[in-house]
Every structure is written in structure tokens, then in C-alpha cells.
Amino acid sequence: MITPEINPQPATAAMLQVSNLNVYYGESHILRNVDLSVQPGEMVCLIGRNGVGKTTLMKTVMGLLSPRRGDVYYQGAPVTNRPTNQRVRKGIGYVPQGREIIPRLTVEENLLLGFEARPGGRRGNERIPEEIFDLFPVLKTMLPRRGGDLSGGQQQQLAIARALVGQPRLLLLDEPTEGIQPSIVLEIEAVVKRIIRETGISVLLVEQHLHFVRQADRYYAMQKGGIVANGFTADLSQDVIQEFLAV
Ligand SMILES: Nc1ncnc2c1ncn2[C@@H]1O[C@H](COP(=O)(O)OP(=O)(O)OP(=O)(O)O)[C@@H](O)[C@H]1O
Numbered sequence: 001m002i003t004p005e006i007n008p009q010p011a012t013a014a015m016l017q018v019s020n021l022n023v024y025y026g027e028s029h030i031l032r033n034v035d036l037s038v039q040p041g042e043m044v045c046l047i048g049r050n051g052v053g054k055t056t057l058m059k060t061v062m063g064l065l066s067p068r069r070g071d072v073y074y075q076g077a078p079v080t081n082r083p084t085n086q087r088v089r090k091g092i093g094y095v096p097q098g099r100e101i102i103p104r105l106t107v108e109e110n111l112l113l114g115f116e117a118r119p120g121g122r123r124g125n126e127r128i129p130e131e132i133f134d135l136f137p138v139l140k141t142m143l144p145r146r147g148g149d150l151s152g153g154q155q156q157q158l159a160i161a162r163a164l165v166g167q168p169r170l171l172l173l174d175e176p177t178e179g180i181q182p183s184i185v186l187e188i189e190a191v192v193k194r195i196i197r198e199t200g201i202s203v204l205l206v207e208q209h210l211h212f213v214r215q216a217d218r219y220y221a222m223q224k225g226g227i228v229a230n231g232f233t234a235d236l237s238q239d240v241i242q243e244f245l246a247v
């Protein structure tokens with residue numbers, strides 16, 4: 001008799017796996033035993049009130065903070081001890097909270113910086129791909145303007161576009177609609193959905209707007225630095241919404 005192989009098909013590696021992460025600022029214990037995953041093609045939303053540690057988690061995934069315990073895996077391989085630039089060049093894109101575009105550079109110069117994130121870095125003769133302007137037509141009309149002269153919503157679009165120029169496979173978006181007027185919130189939400197549909201990219205999103213949160217496949221809710229609930233956004237209960245979102 002032929003014995004069937006045990007587990008002949010290895011499970012596909014998660015795009016992102018965070019395992020037992022513990023992060024401190026000095027002696028303040030901020031992240032506590034955080035476990036979280038993002039599967040290929042998935043959009044996952046991290047929710048929680050102000051100051052619970054959402055940005056700290058994003059920064060640790062990027063390597064801007066080092067965990068005292070625990071690991072970060074990207075596409076199945078540990079990256080916990082890798083510097084940020086290596087993580088970026090392996091395909092982790094990051095749009096930080098507060099956008100962080102460079103105000104004194106033009107829109108075009110900001111976008112060109114995105115090429116630094118490609119595996120070989122920036123060569124100097126690149127052109128911004130037309131798909132970027134299909135997604136963000138307003139940026140095409142503003143290429144010579146200084147980044148700092150754009151509205152908040154336009155700066156946010158510029159920050160997302162700059163990350164996309166780097167062709168990430170996993171995109172981290174930290175509160176992309178914070179402080180942005182409601183009509184633009186829906187625009188940003190729609191463009192993120194479109195990016196996922198058209199590129200198959202995986203997304204880890206921190207967001208407060210319920211409508212946007214619901215676009216994600218799954219959610220994790222954070223309180224005092226720990227994950228206290230998770231599930232499908234389709235099953236988000238009123239209790240969870242009230243407890244973890246500032247609605
Ligand atoms: N550089 C720092 N040094 C010391 N403590 C910090 C630092 N940055 C953040 N903290 C603290 O760590 C905790 C988590 O902050 P974090 O920015 O991760 O929260 P958050 O969930 O992203 O909040 P928000 O919704 O306001 O963006 C907070 O108590 C914050 O005061």
C-alpha cells in the first residue's frame with residue numbers, strides 16, 4: 001500500500017506574519033504579544049482608539065522600531081533583523097501617518113523618490129508610470145507644484161502614489177484619511193480598492209472611518225497594545241464598532 005505523503009502541499013506563506021511582538025519605548029511596554037497576519041491579496045484593517053499602539057506596530061513591521069521579543073515575517077522569511085531599506089526593496093511599501101511627503105520638493109520629485117524602493121534603487125532616468133496618473137489624475141496636473149502647496153487630500157494621494165511607484169507587494173497605510181474632508185475620504189477609499197483589484201497587492205490599513213474599515217476582508221482590534229478581537233469585517237458587531245472606532 002502506498003502511504004500518502006503527509007501535508008504534500010505546503011500552505012502558502014502569509015505576506016505578513018507578526019508573531020508574539022513586544023515593543024517598548026524605553027521602559028514603557030507598548031506592544032504586548034501581538035500576533036497578526038495578512039494573506040496574499042488580502043486587505044486587513046487594524047482598529048483601535050488613540051494611543052493604543054497602531055502606529056508602533058506599523059513602524060515595527062517597517063523596521064523603524066525593534067521589538068524586544070517576537071518576530072516579523074514577510075512572505076514566510078524572518079525580516080526582524082533587517083534594516084528598513086531592505087524591507088522596502090523586498091516589497092513592503094509604507095505610507096506613514098501624517099503623510100510625510102517632502103514639502104519643499106515638487107510633486108514630480110516626490111514621486112521620483114518612490115523609485116528608491118525598487119529592488120535596484122533609483123537609477124536616475126526613470127519616468128513616472130502612466131498608471132500612477134490613471135489612479136491619481138490630479139497629480140498629473142500638479143507635477144511642478146511644491147508638495148507643501150497641495151491640500152491635505154492631495155498630499156495623501158501623493159504619499160500613496162509615491163509608495164506605489166516602488167511597486168510594493170504589501171502596502172501599509174497608516175490612517176490615510178485622517179484630517180481629510182469627507183468627499184476625499186471616499187475617493188481615497190475607492191482608489192485603494194482599485195489598487196488591490198488591479199495589482200493583487202496586499203494591504204494592512206489603520207483606519208477610523210467605518211465605511212472604509214468595512215472594505216477590508218478582516219480586522220484586528222487593539223487595546224493597550226494587545227490584540228483583543230479579530231474576525232471578518234462582514235461580522236463586525238455594533239459593540240466592536242463602538243468600542244474600537246471613534247464613531
Ligand atoms: N517616540 C515615542 N516615545 C515614547 N512613547 C511614545 C512614542 N511614540 C508613541 N509613544 C507612545 O506609545 C503609545 C502608542 O502610540 P502609537 O502612536 O503607536 O498609537 P496609535 O494607536 O497609532 O495612536 P493614534 O490613533 O493617535 O495614531 C502611546 O501611549 C504613545 O504616547
Ligand SMILES: [Mg+2]
Binds near residue numbers: 054055
Ligand atoms: Mg497612529
